[in-house]
Amino acid sequence: MASLLTPESVTQITTETTFALKSNQLAQQLLANVMNLPINTALPEHSWLVASTPVGKGGLGIRDSTNEACISFFCSILRSIRYATDKITFKDGTEIILPTHHKDLYADWQTSNTRIFTTFRSILNNLLPFITCPDEIISQQQKISYVMTEIKLEGLQRKIKRNLASEKIQKYLEDVTKPDDIRINLPSMLSGTTISGTMNISRTIPHNRPNPKFFRLALHRMLRTPIPILYNKTCCQNCKNNNNTNIDKYGDHIIACHSKTAAHNEIRDSLATIIRNTATITNDIPTENHISLEPVGLTPSHPLKRPADILLYLSDNEQTKTTKIAVDTTFIGTNSRSTAELEVSRSLMTDKVFRHHEAAENKKFKGPNRPGTPGDHIIKELNDNNCRILPATFDSFGKLGPAITDFLYGPNNEYKTFKRNTETLHAHAKQAIKIATEKNRVHSLLTRANVDWTTKNGKTSWYTTSYKAKTPSMWAKQYLCISMINALGKHLHQGIAKALLQTKNTSKLNTAGTRQDYLSSKHRESASNASPPTKQPAPRSKTTTTQQLRNRNTDRDTVGREWRRAVPLDNNSQHTRAHTTRPPSTTHPASQQTSTTRPNGQINQNNQ
Numbered sequence: 001m002a003s004l005l006t007p008e009s010v011t012q013i014t015t016e017t018t019f020a021l022k023s024n025q026l027a028q029q030l031l032a033n034v035m036n037l038p039i040n041t042a043l044p045e046h047s048w049l050v051a052s053t054p055v056g057k058g059g060l061g062i063r064d065s066t067n068e069a070c071i072s073f074f075c076s077i078l079r080s081i082r083y084a085t086d087k088i089t090f091k092d093g094t095e096i097i098l099p100t101h102h103k104d105l106y107a108d109w110q111t112s113n114t115r116i117f118t119t120f121r122s123i124l125n126n127l128l129p130f131i132t133c134p135d136e137i138i139s140q141q142q143k144i145s146y147v148m149t150e151i152k153l154e155g156l157q158r159k160i161k162r163n164l165a166s167e168k169i170q171k172y173l174e175d176v177t178k179p180d181d182i183r184i185n186l187p188s189m190l191s192g193t194t195i196s197g198t199m200n201i202s203r204t205i206p207h208n209r210p211n212p213k214f215f216r217l218a219l220h221r222m223l224r225t226p227i228p229i230l231y232n233k234t235c236c237q238n239c240k241n242n243n244n245t246n247i248d249k250y251g252d253h254i255i256a257c258h259s260k261t262a263a264h265n266e267i268r269d270s271l272a273t274i275i276r277n278t279a280t281i282t283n284d285i286p287t288e289n290h291i292s293l294e295p296v297g298l299t300p301s302h303p304l305k306r307p308a309d310i311l312l313y314l315s316d317n318e319q320t321k322t323t324k325i326a327v328d329t330t331f332i333g334t335n336s337r338s339t340a341e342l343e344v345s346r347s348l349m350t351d352k353v354f355r356h357h358e359a360a361e362n363k364k365f366k367g368p369n370r371p372g373t374p375g376d377h378i379i380k381e382l383n384d385n386n387c388r389i390l391p392a393t394f395d396s397f398g399k400l401g402p403a404i405t406d407f408l409y410g411p412n413n414e415y416k417t418f419k420r421n422t423e424t425l426h427a428h429a430k431q432a433i434k435i436a437t438e439k440n441r442v443h444s445l446l447t448r449a450n451v452d453w454t455t456k457n458g459k460t461s462w463y464t465t466s467y468k469a470k471t472p473s474m475w476a477k478q479y480l481c482i483s484m485i486n487a488l489g490k491h492l493h494q495g496i497a498k499a500l501l502q503t504k505n506t507s508k509l510n511t512a513g514t515r516q517d518y519l520s521s522k523h524r525e526s527a528s529n530a531s532p533p534t535k536q537p538a539p540r541s542k543t544t545t546t547q548q549l550r551n552r553n554t555d556r557d558t559v560g561r562e563w564r565r566a567v568p569l570d571n572n573s574q575h576t577r578a579h580t581t582r583p584p585s586t587t588h589p590a591s592q593q594t595s596t597t598r599p600n601g602q603i604n605q606n607n608q
């Protein structure tokens with residue numbers, strides 16, 4: 001096999017062919033389209049990196065043609081060679097040896113100068129570093145022979161793709177020429193807790209159909225692409241010292257500036273639902289009633305304080321003294337730690353992301369620090385009551401923090417390699433952390449739920465009725481992802497309304513922004529001063545809708561639908577005016593709906 005990979009014996013291939021690049025470009029345009037970015041926008045490099053990362057690694061799973069063609073070719077030829085020269089083994093153990101005329105076709109793959117084999121050898125050479133081999137296999141020769149004769153073919157293609165993706169991400173993280181804010185937040189963007197979880201869900205379940213506006217905003221967050229409505233917007237109307245705060249086009253400021261309560265509550269409820277359904281399978285709690293939201297009376301000296309968002313009353317467990325778990329949800333903003341020395345761990349998690357979550361968790365372990373509520377005292381009472389504190393943090397990309405990850409998915413997670421900073425904490429907080437990380441704590445809830453559920457119901461049964469989730473953990477992930485999309489999307493949507501218009505009323509705010517919006521505003525800016533500033537600000541109250549009605553109705557005149565002239569578009573005035581001017585048979589609620597979401601008269605004209 002010595003001459004196997006010499007330059008003469010391989011076909012020099014380039015993965016970046018015109019076709020592959022063109023195909024990638026099309027995929028990017030499609031994505032830009034979904035997000036309503038302006039026509040012909042090239043997606044930023046990091047967005048394509050996240051989009052083309054496999055779903056298993058937290059990306060969108062869009063296939064990158066430059067790799068995909070090679071990997072598919074490689075795996076199919078490898079399979080053919082294996083089948084022809086060795087044997088075919090079926091799942092039930094039956095083996096078939098192919099006749100010699102098949103075998104002869106593939107037998108000389110190492111030496112043949114046929115293009116198919118020279119290409120195969122070339123790709124084999126390129127992909128070898130991305131194929132995981134046992135530790136004892138070191139030399140390239142051994143590796144080739146292991147891949148050709150022994151490696152398990154099932155799942156090989158997926159594994160190579162994941163390794164390639166890891167390599168790409170790692171390279172990006174270590175490249176100091178890349179933007180700091182992306183490098184620091186990339187592990188969070190690849191958390192896989194938002195859009196990635198919606199790839200295979202049942203749309204027949206109402207919960208699984210998020211509002212398209214929220215979905216789109218969550219997609220903007222995940223790929224970190226500019227949100228169209230925030231183009232050229234500079235001042236935040238919501239900040240106290242307003243008119244000086246810049247709004248960034250990614251929505252980071254809006255996430256930090258706007259009250260996080262709604263998003264917090266959404267995730268709190270979602271976690272409660274997940275824990276209620278899975279902890280009863282594992283018997284960590286005796287019944288569904290042994291879980292309560294924001295209970296009082298946990299701390300005797302401050303009976304009205306509610307230190308827990310979700311309280312679990314655990315089943316009897318001799319191995320641990322803990323009898324209750326107090327889950328406390330926290331929505332933390334975007335990570336803005338300096339990237340000066342970005343340490344990258346093997347699992348593509350960075351120290352900075354860990355510290356970001358750790359800071360929020362430590363705050364929870366310390367307890368509140370307000371007059372009248374001494375944190376250390378409350379934490380002491382919780383410790384004395386055998387109540388474990390479990391901070392459930394999630395960041396502005398939906399990534400879950402170390403403690404809740406440990407509780408749901410188990411200790412073998414990406415945070416494992418990091419050591420927690422506890423120097424600045426008081427003694428009771430340290431004790432709380434000790435209780436939360438003890439060996440016999442309740443953890444790996446979903447992993448254990450899978451095992452227990454399969455044991456009880458057999459391997460062939462489905463956890464949900466919709467044939468989309470085979471195990472409790474699959475369902476939990478889907479459920480959490482949808483909730484996260486709603487939480488982040490709604491938070492951003494309302495935050496944008498407050499930052500731009502100082503209103504919570506978002507019903508008329510089009511954060512999704514259509515391509516038409518963008519083009520019209522562009523056109524207006526450059527072409528004519530005479531056209532009215534139609535898009536912003538959108539209405540804040542009923543008084544402004546009158547102007548809008550006028551705009552709309554003017555549009556309708558231009559398209560010759562005079563009977564609609566006096567038709568009011570908001571429901572309140574409809575009762576007073578609609579009957580007098582409009583034939584009842586021509587009521588089109590759908591068209592009204594479309595119009596009300598678009599305050600821009602000019603846009604309506606374009607659309608009609």
Ligand SMILES: [Zn+2]
Nearest residue numbers: 236238239257
């Ligand atoms: Zn602000």
